[in-house]
Structure formats: C-alpha cells, structure tokens
Amino acid sequence: MARASTTTDAFNAVAEPRRRQILDILAEGERSVNELVAQLDVIQPLVSKHLKVLREVGLVEVRTEGKQRLYRLNGHALKPIYNWVKNYEQTWSERFQALDDLLEELKDKENDNDDTER
Numbered sequence: 218m219a220r221a222s223t224t225t226d227a228f229n230a231v232a233e234p235r236r237r238q239i240l241d242i243l244a245e246g247e248r249s250v251n252e253l254v255a256q257l258d259v260i261q262p263l264v265s266k267h268l269k270v271l272r273e274v275g276l277v278e279v280r281t282e283g284k285q286r287l288y289r290l291n292g293h294a295l296k297p298i299y300n301w302v303k304n305y306e307q308t309w310s311e312r313f314q315a316l317d318d319l320l321e322e323l324k325d326k327e328n329d330n331d332d333t334e335r
Contacts, residue, residue: 227298230274235259236267243277243290250286 231237235257242248242256250268254261268288271277275294279286 227274227276227294230270239267247287247289
C-alpha cells in the first residue's frame with residue numbers, strides 16, 4: 218500500500234519532526250522564514266518546503282507585511298489530532314493511577330516490614 222501524501226491531513230504533516238519543531242516555534246508567535254531558519258539552524262529552502270506542507274494542510278497561515286511573509290500557527294487545524302489523543306487520556310490517567318496505587322502499596326508493605334523488624 219502506498220504511503221499517504223504528507224499534504225493529506227494534519228496527522229501526516231506532523232509526522233515529520235522538523236515540522237513539529239516549526240509548529241512549536243510558531244506556537245510562541247508569528248515568525249518570518251528568516252527567523253525560523255535562524256532558530257532551526259537549517260537552510261532556508263528546507264524551511265520553506267516544510268512551511269508549504271504545513272500551509273497546505275492548514276496548520277500554518279501566512280500574511281505579507283511589506284516584503285516579509287510572516288507565518289503563524291492555526292491551532293484550529295490541530296483539533297483532529299487533539300480529539301484523537303484525548304481518547305487515550307482516560308486510559309493513560311487510569312494506568313498512571315493504578316501505578317501510583319501499586320507504588321504506594323509497595324511502600325506501605327516496606328514500611329510495615331521495617332516496623333516488624335525493629
């Protein structure tokens with residue numbers, strides 16, 4: 218089966234680590250390509266390529282100010298990813314709580330053993 222295009226949806230677009238880095242930077246505020254290049258320490262054509270993919274899936278918006286193009290995060294486009302991940306939140310919370318309970322139980326047993334040895 219052929220791999221889905223990275224421009225199909227947000228899931229495919231954020232599968233690439235460099236794009237996630239770009240989104241992390243843009244979550245802090247609007248940036249020009251040159252600012253992104255400096256922060257990522259990669260060549261400009263590579264940043265532009267990733268921005269194009271992120272724009273095509275709607276994760277990034279661009280506006281022109283003079284000669285500069287400024288990019289910003291479109292958080293609404295991340296909602297499908299958020300909705301998918303939140304389905305697992307309850308499971309993770311329950312598992313962490315079970316682990317906390319087990320650790321507390323083991324700690325109590327250890328304390329009880331220490332008390333009986335004295």
